[in-house]
Amino acid sequence: MxxxxxxxxxxxxxxxxxxxxxxxxxxxxxxxxxxxxxxxxxxxxxxxxxxxxxxxxxxxxxxxxxxxxxxxxxxxxxxxxxxxxxxxxxxxxxxxxxxxxxxxxxxxxxxxxxxxxxxxxYPENSAGSLMTIEYVDLKKEMTVKKALEHIKKTGVDKETIYTCYVLNEKRKLEGIVSLRKLVLLEDHLLIEDIMNEDYISCTTLDDQEEIAGLFKKYDLLTVPVVDKEARLVGIITIDDIVDVIEQENTEDFQKMAAMSPNDEEYLFSNVFSLARKRVLWLAILLVTATFTEMIIGKFESILTAVHVLAASIPMLMDTAGNAGAQSSTLIIRGIALGEVELTDYLKVFWKEFRVSSIVGSSLAAINLIRMIVLGTEMAVALTVSITLLLTIMMAKVIGGTLPIVAKKLKLDPAIMAGPLITTIVDVMALLVYFNIAGFLIGF
Amino acid sequence: MxxxxxxxxxxxxxxxxxxxxxxxxxxxxxxxxxxxxxxxxxxxxxxxxxxxxxxxxxxxxxxxxxxxxxxxxxxxxxxxxxxxxxxxxxxxxxxxxxxxxxxxxxxxxxxxxxxxxxxxxYPENSAGSLMTIEYVDLKKEMTVKKALEHIKKTGVDKETIYTCYVLNEKRKLEGIVSLRKLVLLEDHLLIEDIMNEDYISCTTLDDQEEIAGLFKKYDLLTVPVVDKEARLVGIITIDDIVDVIEQENTEDFQKMAAMSPNDEEYLFSNVFSLARKRVLWLAILLVTATFTEMIIGKFESILTAVHVLAASIPMLMDTAGNAGAQSSTLIIRGIALGEVELTDYLKVFWKEFRVSSIVGSSLAAINLIRMIVLGTEMAVALTVSITLLLTIMMAKVIGGTLPIVAKKLKLDPAIMAGPLITTIVDVMALLVYFNIAGFLIGF
Known part of the structure; x- marks a missing residue:
């Protein structure tokens, strides 16, 4: 084509x-x-x-x-x-x-x-920036017949005629009537008697993510936007909300992969602007890695004595990081969809504790077998496996609860995702590892 | 409340x-x-x-x-x-x-x-599993007036009356008329003359993700589902598509965090089922970590001689992994939204090459200053910084292009995300690191 x-x-x-x-x-x-x-x-x-x-x-x-x-x-x-x-x-x-x-x-x-x-x-991402002014307005004294005639006369240029807005002479929103009702009900009925006064609405400064939530929860096609005096200033339609949903998801994907959000299409984005969005978080994470260096420096004597211990550091860190990212992703997503609330903190803690004991012991067992097959010394294989169990448990409990803490502190839960959890978990994994090594192998 | x-x-x-x-x-x-x-x-x-x-x-x-x-x-x-x-x-x-x-x-x-x-x-996630049968059907011989009367009589139980379907006696879909047209146009017009015959439709076995794509692209409220003989079997409405969009996004988030997808709500999920969804990928990634162990084992002599080199391994691996995850996330998202196509392979390669040289050199510079401030030997600081530059570049180019390769091989691009890229990049980071160390510090 x-x-x-x-x-x-x-x-x-x-x-x-x-x-x-x-x-x-x-x-x-x-x-x-x-x-x-x-x-x-x-x-x-x-x-x-x-x-x-x-x-x-x-x-x-x-x-x-x-x-x-x-x-x-x-x-x-x-x-x-x-x-x-x-x-x-x-x-x-x-x-x-x-x-x-x-x-x-x-x-x-x-x-x-x-x-x-x-x-x-109107600020970006606010209801005001999404709304349009081409809506059908009715008066409550109209009959259904009159209302349909009014729509026929004025409807051509409206973005939607499927929801009509009943306004008084001061443009205050008094109710909502769907075209469905107008078509299905009798001609002589008064708008006043059939309009819905318990409608869902939003104000010009409401955040687009919240408004998308209203559309999802109540299966809406449009939502009216009112000002402080409850006057109708515009309407938001579902097609724009579908775009908002994808945009908010894209932003979450980007934040969870340690990038500053960017709503330009990848192929149309400038190389320098792409680089700028990525450098900041990488630099922060790099500088915090100073902690892992300090820990390894401190336990250098163990590494020098049993150098085979160094070989398992990447595996331990990756597995702990991945385990933490799994939990944080699930919880961040749950918060975004409104399935996980701040008050669920203890429930999440307890659930992650149980899930992580199962996941941790399974992986510790798999690893023990793997290392024995590869001919690793028993003391080392045990050290690595026990570390694996403990760090997976810590990673999952922290990964699951930190996004909720972030939300409580009014921070964006999405920035608590993979990369940040990984850095935190790395430090703990190393500390656990060297301490268990010291205990089992003896230094 | x-x-x-x-x-x-x-x-x-x-x-x-x-x-x-x-x-x-x-x-x-x-x-x-x-x-x-x-x-x-x-x-x-x-x-x-x-x-x-x-x-x-x-x-x-x-x-x-x-x-x-x-x-x-x-x-x-x-x-x-x-x-x-x-x-x-x-x-x-x-x-x-x-x-x-x-x-x-x-x-x-x-x-x-x-x-x-x-x-x-109908299979899960197919159009058939999403559709409903409560739609308004019209005949092309009807006038607008007749059609509105028909809707008034039969519309009460329909899921939507805003889009009406024109069927022949064999229930073959001949066209579509919106209620908007019926209300705005003159009573005497024939449905035949006002119906839209170039409508968008899908078949019962089409995948829900593709159908969501149609809704997004064409700003639809409903889509008709037809069988092989072009007979109308049902319709899909936008409220169900909004749920599909969120469900597909959730699946992508889960796959990108190395989990098997699960559409149950977190708080209602069983602990064992949650654990099962997480263990598989962690185990695969753990076993592939054998490579990193082998590499460290092979270069043990360098680590023993210059043990300060061990301290930077976590930082190098994390930064490379994060850099790769940034690129793979952007491209996976671009593919999901239809913004990046298979034919864009070379464009992505070239763009990631340029972006990664900027990101890589910035971070290498930051790291060099950081290590000099911390009093690290110049040769070691240079080794780490050069490794950083090279691995970030490799990580980003691989992270950007691997999802496209996956898509080409008919694999799910989302499984090429963070965790898998990290494991691949780890191996490369270590190889580069020890080789540069060998060259600069000399072994």
Missing amino acids: NERIIELVMQKKFSLLKEELNEMMAVDIAEVFDELDKKNSIILFRLLSKDLASDVFSYLSGQQRKDIVEAIHETKLNEIIEELYFDDMIDFLEEMPANVVKKILITATDEERKLINQFLN | NERIIELVMQKKFSLLKEELNEMMAVDIAEVFDELDKKNSIILFRLLSKDLASDVFSYLSGQQRKDIVEAIHETKLNEIIEELYFDDMIDFLEEMPANVVKKILITATDEERKLINQFLN
Whole structure:
């Protein structure tokens, strides 16, 4: 599909191309732009019909939009922007250079300009930054019939008509009616009598992660956003929430792998910005490794006497680190999904204690057999296996409880994941190892 | 809120409780059950009105449902099951013991029984296992007016009426019409002329992850599921897809932390089942650590001569492992989100090469300063820093490209994450370390 379009662009078969494009979905056309250079992107964009152009535009990346804005005529740009939903327009304005934003604001009415400025000021990741203003508003005195007529008249430009909002003359939100009810119930009923007054809502400054939680828990399609006076300022729709869910998951993956979060696509990210996101945590973890060096330095005499002990250090540290990462991952994920609460601290502690005794003894047994088969001295094999049991237990209990402690201290549980747990567990593993060696082998 | 309900249960204030429950949402009531014992759960459940009972039931956990099924009367159970949407009923039947399923199937009609058996046979994680059969079907000869009347008559029990399906007499799916169109367009238009024939659909055996991808890409609310003859067999709705997205993310988190995936909630999971999910990978990684032991064994003479070299092994291994995990996480996530393709292999290689040279040299510099400050010999400090640079580069290039190789070999990229990369990188880090030590310090 994409190949065919690219071929047609290259062959400059524009009339055929126009036909094909009209058959395609906007999001599929947007994908083709990823594989075209700047010049051909602009050619392709110019071929799109007016309606399609703004749809495709809303799916393009920031850089692609900039290229197109530079190349197309101002009137055409204004046409495209007028067709965009309000939330997509705000996203677009946020990434454009100031002079472009200025040009666009000049053509807007005073009221529009005020609204745009207000929306541009909502913090990133807040409800305000996600919402759109194209919703259906009803009055409670309307009948079902009247409401349906009102929707027919005003609904075309709304982002969704499936949930309608009942407002009073001060735009205060009084209730919610689904289109489902309007279609299924009798024509003469009053909105007032069928609207839902116990609706779920959020405010402009609520965090997007919490709002995603509401959608998941209550299976919502939209949520109204109200200001301090309970006036409706916008709505958030499920399609944007699906993106939020993936974005929050990506951030957790990145933090758990010791990176600063970054919501750019990997292939479109700059090398220096990627490097910067990675260096900080690696440097912190590297400097804390000074502790492991000090411990090994302190117990040097044991290592010199029984140098075979050095050989097992990597295995012990890796296994302890992996065991801790397993537990911390499960708990961090549980917290993110709302399955594990702060009050579950003792439950987690006790569960990890039991799980880790089973896991620890199994691995200690496997290791004992492995070392005996390899012909290791019994005292050394025992030292390594007992250390394994104890460090796995410590690693899992710490790995399981530390994210909860972090949450309690209002820190992000995700930064307590693998890498940090590993560093903590390394220090303990070495201490246990050398002490048991001292005891069993004798120094 | 929950505390208040629990208090009322304990005080046996049943009539007050009934009133309060009628004001609450089903999902909130279901949460209260998590904090009640079996006896009180059953008391609370009996107090629910008929409609609320089946709603609450659909939100309960498997064990809670079993407890209730054992305690309530068969007629009441049948009432609840009749009220459930078909997909929720199938989920419920799947987790009940055979004798309960049998009892329920006896009360079903022949046709229902056939359908239930068909649905129970769809593989886990397939479209078939997610879909429901309560959809609105229209005929293409209907006018908009007729279609709306048809919806008004049949819509009450449908899971959604926002997307309607146009079927011919053989139940073949001919097109899709949104309720939005039906409400906004003129009454006299024919469904045939307004239906969308280029709809997105899937088949019963499609994997849920792919289907979630369709919802994300095309911003869908529902997707039709068709059989080989293009007959409509069911629909999948966005609320179930949101759950699928979180479930797939949880699985990736678990695999990337070297665990076998598990979709039970942590706090409700059995200790032995948790332990089993964790032991396998830890054991595999432990056994592969034999390589690191062999390498250290082989270079023992260097360690004995310059024992300060041993002290830096943990730091080198951890940093290399962390660096590799950063890259593999980014690429695994990119693959999961469809941002990184198999054909991007060389792009990723080149990008990781450049990023890792920046990250590697920064960390090598930081480490050199750190070791000089701590008074380490220059030759040793240089050995460690150069090893750091080289292993970070190797770790990142391997960490970035191995997930793509895995995907090419039809393996799950997520199992190439942190722990496995760490083990591979450890071996290389040690080899580089001892060879550079041999060269710089001289053996």
